[in-house]
Amino acid sequence: MANWLWSRCVFGPHLQRIHRSPDQSRPDGRGRRGCNYQPRLLEKHTDSLLGWASALWSISYYSSPLLLSYLYRKGYICSSKLVPVSQYLGTVVVCLLGVACLRGLGRWKNSEYVQFISILKETKENHTQTNKKKLRCYDFDFSHWPSDFSWTEVSNPKLSKAGVSLLKPEPRLRGAADSFLNTVRTLPCHIISYLIVHSFGRRMLYPGSVGLLQRAMRPMLQQGQAKLVEEFDGQRNKLVACDGNEIDTMFVDRRREGEPNSQTLVICCEGNAGFYEVGCMNTPLEGGYSVLGWNHPGFGGSTGVPLPQNEANAMDVVIQFATHELGFQLNDIVIYAWSIGGFSATWGVMSYPEIQSVVLDATFDDLLPLALKVMPASWRPLVQHTVRQYMNLNNADQLLKYQGPVLLIRRTRDEIITTTGPEDVMSNRGNDLLLKLLQHRYPKIMTDEGIRAVRHWLGASNPIEEASVRTRPTEMLCFPWSVGEDMTLEGRRQLALFLARKHMRNFETTHCTPLPASEFHSPWRL
Incomplete structure (x- = not known):
């Protein structure tokens, strides 16, 4: 002994x-x-x-x-x-x-x-x-x-150690000889891209995975975890994903309290320097929801590195844990994401379409335009190849695969996901995410006239300007989704504005300001 x-x-x-x-x-x-x-x-x-x-x-x-x-x-x-x-x-x-x-x-x-x-x-x-x-x-x-x-505790024939499936960029059609020659020609680019991603690239994209930053934040993280455990009776759990990564999670169960929102589980996906200890978990907690937070691979107690495949594998085991171990049904789950966490969230609702809804706060449509913004113009071909091959955070493509309720929250003074600066609200990539969603779901409404009307509304940088763009239709006009082909141009314009307001809410603040519970709403349902 x-x-x-x-x-x-x-x-x-x-x-x-x-x-x-x-x-x-x-x-x-x-x-x-x-x-x-x-x-x-x-x-x-x-x-x-x-x-x-x-x-x-x-x-x-x-x-x-x-x-x-x-x-x-x-x-x-x-x-x-x-x-x-x-x-x-x-x-x-x-x-x-x-x-x-x-x-x-x-x-x-x-x-x-x-x-x-x-x-x-x-x-x-x-x-x-x-x-x-x-x-x-x-x-x-x-x-x-x-x-x-x-992950081995769940019988899922689609799941293997190779990982869950991701949406891949569409390859260009080539002949066998052209394909071989192109592979040889682009081999140096592949090598350079791989070295960039696995050295400083992923650390720039996910600074929260840097050990020195975590060491500096350790007192704050310990204090946040103590609050979750001691004040909210949080339960820390270790989940093992299909790639072998160990995912650090925190679950707060409110179901015994009997409050209206307590039977709904909100799964939180943090930003690129966010941790569940001090991240967006606090917003749904203040709203009385049951909440499940988790750290990206390489963040906090989670192992691995935050690459897209590992992110999707982690999201998968988190959802499986929520349904098979915690006892929630998929239609009782809301996924809430902030910033880069939108990739994991959109992958989750794409892969589990029965999920109740998704709330995306300060999230972009595609990483590539934001990567091109911070890199020299001469690097454009290399940046494009690197992002598409190794860091393809294609949030819009994944979100379009989901047919459930969606709410987008746009920060009107966002300095991170804008391509020209926080003063230009039209360069916010959340606008592109909304337009792609509406065009996909309501193609007969989002004609040229409808797109122009929504862009006009998106250009409003404050509530006064936003209120000046008026809409008149009622919710009954929005069913079925194929409505629009027999409407006048003015009717389509008004209905497009109505749908834009139902799918996006503005929040007058910067990118990193915590979202108050009063701004966290259930998405609109048809």
Whole structure:
């Protein structure tokens, strides 16, 4: 027993917080207060040393190409000099192992850590609801968290380890010889695009996956998670997607409260630097909904990297978890996304069309125009190839596959998804998303006259200008969707404006301002 406990303390996870837990024996339900874990002096200092060693290793790893090049030019990479270096590195490793053992000794003498590590062991051996409830009272390294749900638990013949299906850009028709020659000709472009995406490209697109940013935000993330667990009785779960990535999720169940919105589950898809701990989960929570938040691959406790295929795989296992483990029907689920989270959201409703509705806040139609905006004009062919092959966030194409209710929220001072600047509301790519949706659903209304009328309405940058574009039709005129061919031009114009207002709401703010609960509405239904 002592040997087991010693090894667990040496190699166990870093404990960060002990959450507040209710005491059922007390009438007021109050129990232990939440607090940050306080390590003993020995554990504190040794953990700090190991943290610095980890940071130095990360810096060395990412700078290794430059470092090796410098050492090679200086003549340090040779057999006579590599032996002393290897001996030096061996000494460092032995010292670090000694520091880890001293940290284990400090943990072994701390009764709170010993209690935690015993609960963790018991939960991994016997994954019952009682043990999981005990384990959820602790915040620790998520890599040690036992799995709560896996894609293998669901019988889905369309799902495999290769991943779920994505919409691919339509290939150009070529002959066999032309196709081969084109492949050879574009091979350098493929190699450069691959290197761009897997180096700085995806980190620019998803800055929340950068370790340094997560380290800087760690106190804020820990505070946000403590609030979700201690104030909203949130349940943290680890889901295993079909690609092997572990997805960090947080579920707040409101069904026992009996409120009007509590029976509806809102699945939240965060932005490119958003985490469920401090992201858009708070908006539906304030509205009384049951909420399921999750972190992108590579964000927070989730593993992997945020590429489109991994994003779709993660979204799939989140929906499967909601239906098979949490007990929600697809028609009880609303997907709510902010910014780049619109890709995961539109993939979700495209693949699960029975989902009740989707709300897209500050979301664009296609990544390519926004990528071209921030890159030099001379890079246009390379940027286009890179986006289409590796980062094809084609939100509009996916949304058009969904026939359910949709609500778009446009930030009128958005500085991120505009192509010319926040002062030009017509360059907001949310406009293009709305126009593509209306043209697809109401082709006989969205003729040239209807498109011009909607563009005029979209050009309004404030409520006064918006109100000046008046509409007269009633909701009865909008059924069936094929209405429009026997209408006058003025009738089509008025009906197009009516439909635009039903599918999009304006919010006078910038891109990163949190959406108030008062602005979160159920989409319009026919």
